[in-house]
Every structure is written in C-alpha cells, then in structure tokens.
Amino acid sequence: MxxxxxxVIMVTGCHAQPDNHKECERTWVPLLREMGFRVITAVGNxxxxxxxxMTPEDFENYYTFIDKxxxxxxxxxxxxxxxxxxIKLPSKWVLEETKYEYYFRIDSDxxxxxxxxxxxxxxxxxxxxxxxxxxxxxxxxxxxxxxxxRLYICRHRHxxxxxxxxxxxxxxxxxxxxxxxxxxSEFQADDWVLGRAMWENGIPLIHDSRIYFESKHKxxxxxxxxxxxxxxxxxxxxxxxxxxxxxxxxxxxxxxxx
Numbered sequence: 001m002x003x004x005x006x007x008v009i010m011v012t013g014c015h016a017q018p019d020n021h022k023e024c025e026r027t028w029v030p031l032l033r034e035m036g037f038r039v040i041t042a043v044g045n046x047x048x049x050x051x052x053x054m055t056p057e058d059f060e061n062y063y064t065f066i067d068k069x070x071x072x073x074x075x076x077x078x079x080x081x082x083x084x085x086x087i088k089l090p091s092k093w094v095l096e097e098t099k100y101e102y103y104f105r106i107d108s109d110x111x112x113x114x115x116x117x118x119x120x121x122x123x124x125x126x127x128x129x130x131x132x133x134x135x136x137x138x139x140x141x142x143x144x145x146x147x148x149x150r151l152y153i154c155r156h157r158h159x160x161x162x163x164x165x166x167x168x169x170x171x172x173x174x175x176x177x178x179x180x181x182x183x184x185s186e187f188q189a190d191d192w193v194l195g196r197a198m199w200e201n202g203i204p205l206i207h208d209s210r211i212y213f214e215s216k217h218k219x220x221x222x223x224x225x226x227x228x229x230x231x232x233x234x235x236x237x238x239x240x241x242x243x244x245x246x247x248x249x250x251x252x253x254x255x256x257x258x
Contacts, residue, residue: 003121004036007166008100011039012086013108014077015046018247020108025069027253028112035114038100041070044077044085062089079188083181086162086190091172104166105190106241111249112164113232113256116240120210124150132171132203135160136211136241138191140221143209146230148238154204159195161213163243167194174201210240218244 009032013021021041029039043066048054058074066072071093075084086105094103106112124131127150138161143149167175178197186193198205214220216229232242233252245252 135165
C-alpha cells in the first residue's frame, strides 16, 4: 500500500496571530499534498475563547470543516486548546470518521522537508512495521544533532516533542482511554500528556532525530559545545522536520529550490 495513504497529517494552528499555518500552506504543505499526503490544518473555535466555558453540545458536535483542508475543533483556539486540537479530538476524528492507520501531528511553526520526510517514514516502517509512536525524544539526551540517531525509548518522563509526532490507531485508542490532564498547564502540553499515557502503558517511542525541536532562529539548548544547530534547508541536511522557524519558512523553501 502507498505509504502516503496510510497517514493523515494535521498542522496544529490557530485563527489568531501569528497564524503560522498560513506560512506552511505557502511553502511545504502543497509539496506534501503533491506527494499524495492528506494534509489538514487544525484550528480551534475562537468563539469559545470569548465565552470562556464549554457546554455538552460543544463536545458532542466537536468538529466541522471550514473548507476541504481546514478542520475546526470545538475547543479553545488559544494555547488552552492545544491538548484538545492536537491529540484528543484529532484522534477521536481519525478513529471514528476515517480509515487512516496513522495520525501525524505537526506544529504550525515546523518546516517539513518532503524528500527527507518520506524517506524517514519509509525507513521506520521498514524497520518497525508495527510502530505505534514516532517522534523526537524530550528530554534531549545529549546526542549530536548533526548526526542521525534512532532508538526505542520507553522511560518515565521521556516523550515525543510536539514539533512533530506520529501515533497509530492502536496508540490513539490507548491515548483516548488513558490520557489525563492533571493540572491546568497540561492543556497546553499535548506532547507531555500523550507521552505519559504512552510510557505508562508500555508503548515505546521510536526516537528519530530527523525530527528536531529547535533551529538557529530559536535556540533551546546552548550551541552544543560550538558545533552549532543543523539547518533543514542545507543541501546535505538529514532533517525531515525542524521547529521554531519563526517566519523563515519561505527562505528555507527558496534555498531548497536552488
């Protein structure tokens, strides 16, 4: 089966500024669609942010398509809705309304390099045909970011970063049953809440460093002893997804076209 038909990709965005998903639509998203992937932008409902509360009807009628490529989930459009619109409601929609085998969540400030992305998926499915959970491990364990590494991790407090992670239908079912928000701040930390449900239920993360959570535009970890941060737009880059592009996606796509 064509691997592009197994996966639905959602770019988690919002109506408010900065609406990074529009930059994604101008750059890498059309290229993935040309490759055969179904790519949807996922947003929340800004009216709920104004009201500040949700009703039983909001949960019953939990989604609507604004257009063919934009799904609006009936949750907060702000960061308080990240858990709902990134993992809880997309999983519910995939399981109830589609036959996709996998859901790939990508943050709207992440840039995807199509050739490396497809290669990463093909290699991981070849090596782990029954994989359930794929992403870039946090906390980062001191690996050199310029070198590709891949390993299984199922440890307490280790989870796939929100810049981009993929879950199978099996993992989604477990997640919907076992995920729990223990404090208000966790509504803004979908990756952490999902990761906790995964490690607590013995679902290993396949860590693949081709998904990377920082860039030269926003450094999270200090400069790796002077070796610098890899750039997805470099010709020989191994990266498939890079986060914190901070408005530089069009520069990256132009550089890749040269």
